[in-house]
Amino acid sequence: MIGTIAAARRRLASAADPPPLAWRLRGLGVCASTERELEHWLLRQPPAPGQPLVQPRAVLAAHQRFGHGQQGRPWQAPPGGVWISAALPWTTVTPSSSAQGDSPAASPAAVPAAALGLAVAVGLAQELEAFGLAVRLKWPNDLLVVDGDGTPRKLAGLLPRLRWRGGVSRWAQVGVGLNGRNRVPAGAISLAQALGGRSHPATDPLALAARVLRALEWAVAHGGLAEAVRQEAERRLWWDAQPLPHQGSWWWVEGLAADGGLRLRSGLHHTTLHRRF
Numbered sequence: 306m307i308g309t310i311a312a313a314r315r316r317l318a319s320a321a322d323p324p325p326l327a328w329r330l331r332g333l334g335v336c337a338s339t340e341r342e343l344e345h346w347l348l349r350q351p352p353a354p355g356q357p358l359v360q361p362r363a364v365l366a367a368h369q370r371f372g373h374g375q376q377g378r379p380w381q382a383p384p385g386g387v388w389i390s391a392a393l394p395w396t397t398v399t400p401s402s403s404a405q406g407d408s409p410a411a412s413p414a415a416v417p418a419a420a421l422g423l424a425v426a427v428g429l430a431q432e433l434e435a436f437g438l439a440v441r442l443k444w445p446n447d448l449l450v451v452d453g454d455g456t457p458r459k460l461a462g463l464l465p466r467l468r469w470r471g472g473v474s475r476w477a478q479v480g481v482g483l484n485g486r487n488r489v490p491a492g493a494i495s496l497a498q499a500l501g502g503r504s505h506p507a508t509d510p511l512a513l514a515a516r517v518l519r520a521l522e523w524a525v526a527h528g529g530l531a532e533a534v535r536q537e538a539e540r541r542l543w544w545d546a547q548p549l550p551h552q553g554s555w556w557w558v559e560g561l562a563a564d565g566g567l568r569l570r571s572g573l574h575h576t577t578l579h580r581r582f
Contacts, residue, residue, distance in 0.1 A: 306332035306365065306511065313515035323526030326361050328518065333366040339390035340464070340480055342366075347392060358476035361521070363391040365514055385487030386495075387513045393525050395421060395467065395477030419527060419534035420565025421477050422446055422465040427537045428523035429461060429481065432516040436507055438499055441543035444567045445580040449543055450499050457543060458494035460484055479524075481517050485510045531563040551578060 307330045318325065336342050342364045352358045369382035382388040397418035422445060430440040430448060441449045441457065448461040464480035484495040486508040497508040506512065527534055539561045548555035549569065556569035556576070566577035 306367075309511045310365070310514045310518070313512045314518055317515055317519060322519070323522055326518075326522050326525065329360055329362045331362075331364045333364065335368045335370065336364075336366045337370050339364045339366050339369060339388055340478075343390040343392060343478070352475060355470070357396050357474070358392055358394050361391060361393050361525070363389055363518065363521075365389050367510065382482055383487045385510060386485045387481065387483040387510055387517055389514065389517055390478070390480045391518075391521055392468075393477040393479065393521060395474055395525065395528060397467075397474050397528075418474075418529065419524075419531040420538075420563065421467060421479070421524070421528075422463055423538040423561065423565050424524035424527055424534050425463055425465055425479055425481070425520065427534055427541070428520035428527075429463075429483070429517065430541055431523065432520050433460065433496070436496070436500060440541060442538055442541045443543050444561070445565065450494060452494060452499075459492060460494055460496065460499065479521065481521075483513055483517060485513050535561050535563045549578075551576070 310330065310332075314325070331342070331346070333339075333342065343362065346362060346364065366382070366388045368384045369388045395418070423442075426442050426446070426448060430442065433440045433448070433450075438450050440460070441451070443449050443457070443459070446463040446465065447459050448463075449457040450460050451457050461481065461483040466478045467474040468476050468478055484493060486495060486497040489495050489498075495508070496513070497505060500507060542558075542561060544558045548557050550556075551569060554571050554574075556571045559568040559570045559575070562568050562577050564577075564579075566579045569576050569578055
C-alpha cells in the first residue's frame, strides 16, 4: 500500500508543487478509526518534549469500522474510499500568549497562520478540480460537487484540529474522508459517480491517497498566507442563498474570515460564526 502511494505521489509531482514532505506513513487494511491509530502512534512516539512536530505522519486505512466526523457523528468509511488521519507541522500562537509577553516577531511560531480547515479544504479542492470538477466548500468542513440536477452532494469531509501546549500549537491533526469508488449514503456522491464510472483510473483509492497527501502538503506550504488562503476558500464557498438562524435572528452569509469563521450580516449588525472541532 505505502509503496504504491509513494509511486503515485511521484507521478503527480510537478515543478510548481511546494517541496514534498518527508512523510512517515502507516497503511492498514482495516481499523476501528485512523484517528485512534494516529493518537496511539503519537503517544508511543511523541515529538521531542516541548518541541513541535517536525516530520509529518499519516495513518491510512482501506476500511474504517468506527470513524467519526464533526461533533462525533459516525463517519461511514467502507472500502473504496480514502480514509486518512495526519499529523502535520503547523505552528502558530494564541492571542493570549502574545499578550502575555511572548515575542512573536522572534519566532516562526508567530507567522500569521491560515485557518487550518480552510487551507486543507483549498488544497484538496485543487486536487479534485484537476479532474474538471467544480468543487465547493460547505462551511465549515465539507467539500461538495453539484450533480446534473443542480443538487449539491458531499464528496469529502475534513476534521481539522490543532494540538496546543503553552499557547503554541505543536502540530495540526487532520482527518480526511474522500469518497472514491465506495458506496455512499444519501446526500453524498463518490468521485466515481462524479466522473461517470468506477472504471475511471482516478478513482483508485491509492492514487487518491497520493492526492490527499499533496493537498496536505499544499496546506502546510501556505500556512503563513492567511489572506490568500481565505480568498481561495471564499471563492469556492457554497451556501443555498437563504438566511441562517443564529441567536434568535436571521443572518446572511457575507464570506469567510481569515481565522476560518463564517462572516454573517443582519441589517447593520455583523458577526462571525465559528465551529470548534
